[in-house]
Amino acid sequence: xxxxxxxxxxxxxxxxxxxxxxxxxxxxxxxxxxxxxxxxxxxxxxxxxxxxxxxxxxxxxxxxxxxxxxxxxxxxxxxxxxxxxxxxxxxxxxxxxxxxxxxxxxxxxxxxxxxxxxxxxxxxxxxxxxxxxxxxxxxxxxxxxxxxxxxxxxxxxx
Amino acid sequence: xxxxxxxxxxxxxxxxxxxxxxxxxxxxxxxxxxxxxxxxxxxxxxxxxxxxxxxxxxxxxxxxxxxxxxxxxxxxxxxxxxxxxxxxxxxxxxxxxxxxxxxxxxxxxxxxxxxxxxxxxxxxxxxxxxxxxxxxxxxxxxxxxxxxxxxxxxxxxx
Numbered sequence: 087x088x089x090x091x092x093x094x095x096x097x098x099x100x101x102x103x104x105x106x107x108x109x110x111x112x113x114x115x116x117x118x119x120x121x122x123x124x125x126x127x128x129x130x131x132x133x134x135x136x137x138x139x140x141x142x143x144x145x146x147x148x149x150x151x152x153x154x155x156x157x158x159x160x161x162x163x164x165x166x167x168x169x170x171x172x173x174x175x176x177x178x179x180x181x182x183x184x185x186x187x188x189x190x191x192x193x194x195x196x197x198x199x200x201x202x203x204x205x206x207x208x209x210x211x212x213x214x215x216x217x218x219x220x221x222x223x224x225x226x227x228x229x230x231x232x233x234x235x236x237x238x239x240x241x242x243x244x
Numbered sequence: 245x246x247x248x249x250x251x252x253x254x255x256x257x258x259x260x261x262x263x264x265x266x267x268x269x270x271x272x273x274x275x276x277x278x279x280x281x282x283x284x285x286x287x288x289x290x291x292x293x294x295x296x297x298x299x300x301x302x303x304x305x306x307x308x309x310x311x312x313x314x315x316x317x318x319x320x321x322x323x324x325x326x327x328x329x330x331x332x333x334x335x336x337x338x339x340x341x342x343x344x345x346x347x348x349x350x351x352x353x354x355x356x357x358x359x360x361x362x363x364x365x366x367x368x369x370x371x372x373x374x375x376x377x378x379x380x381x382x383x384x385x386x387x388x389x390x391x392x393x394x395x396x397x398x399x400x401x402x
Contacts, residue, residue, distance in 0.1 A: 117402065121279035121300065126336035134334070142279065169401075176292070178284035178336070180401055243327075243338055244275065 108195040110188050110205035112212040116165040119144040122153065123243040126171050126178055139184055140171040143240050148191070153242040156235070162191040164238065183210050189229075189238070199226040200237040266353040268346050268363035270370040274323040277302040280311065281401040284329050284336055297342055298329040301398050306349070311400040314393070320349040322396065341368050347383075347396070357384040358395040 122143035127133055144165040145153060152158030165188055170181030186207040193201040204225035206216040217224050229237040280301035285291055302323040303311060310316030323346055328339030344365040351359035362383035364374040375382050387395040 118278060120276060121302070123338060124282055124298065124300065125338070126284060126298075128334040128336070131334035140282065140284075142282065144279070176286040176289035178286070180281060180283070 108192070108203060110190045110203040112207055113146075113163050113165050113186070113188050113190075116144050116146070116163070116167070116186070119146050119165070120150055120242075122164070122240055128171075128173075137168060138171070139168050140178065140180055141166055141168040143167070145242070150242070152191075152236065152238070153240075158191045158236050158238065160192050160194075164189045164240070185209070185216060189225075196221075198222065200229065200233070202226070202229070202237055204229075266350070266361060268348045268361040270365055271304075271321050271323050271344070271346050271348075274302045274304070274321070274325070274344070277304050277323070278308055278400075280322070280398055286329075286331075295326060296329070297326050298336065298338055299324055299326045301325070303400070308400070310349075310394065310396070311398075316349045316394050316396065318350050318352075322347045322398070343367070343374060345383075347387075354379075356380065358387065358391070360384070360387070360395055362387075 122145050124140065124142045126140045127137050129138065131138070144167060146161075146163045148159050149162035149164050152162050165186060167186055168184045170184060172179050172181045188203075188205045188207070190196075190203045190205075191201060192203060196203040199221050204217055204221040208214040208216050226237070229239070232239055280303050282298065282300045284298045285295050287296065289296070302325060304319075304321045306317050307320035307322045310320050323344060325344055326342045328342060330337050330339045346361075346363045346365070348354075348361045348363075349359060350361060354361040357379050362375055362379040366372040366374050384395070387397070390397055
């Protein structure tokens, strides 16, 4: 089928408008980024169902600028790397990866969720998304409480 | 007093021989290095007295080469960053720094302790040494068990 040029242009425009929220890409090489801090969430904790295990936060250079200055520039990316926590013989060790959570700063692209895009990648997958179009309810609903800190919970531990 | 030249030379040689083990410097900027892995050691663990808390391992580029290839070149440095672990409300969070442990590779300089120099710096101090001349008994005695892995216990977690 041949579309007249005007219709074709319209189709493109419509598909742009109708596209779902901008996607947050998998944060390549985040394991080489700065380690911000860590925490263990145990059974019984209110967030255990979602975030039980041991998590590490990693930040790229722009996100480190945000931790320092309190203002996160576009391009800042924070990773929440969640692993199983195995408690045994009076020690807690790291197990399999549960999810790679990502916050990516782009004030325009993600204006409906505080200027941050949120995504989660299941286990060791770089493609299996667990948040997708649910960022507002699945992520931003809680992060909203941190409005005064640009929606970030963590602090850099020197 | 004027020493004859021969005696002077002898004095220098003697002071070199009598000098304590080579010192391991404080690992400047280790917090920007790769985060290797983490672990929590709880009360009741055999190593709790020495290493109780949450520890993170960091590696410089040469140490990362060692983790990858199994052979640690001179200049490789591994840091054992030990913090208080605060267990409360079903979560374990990071507290004050207890010690910054350091392994620094120099096959010649530290030949009596497997080619690794060992040191610990108390709390957030860059100068207060807690191992000093006791590296053989305080550190290497245990690390010796890891001879097949060049005396390193940790593995890099991808």
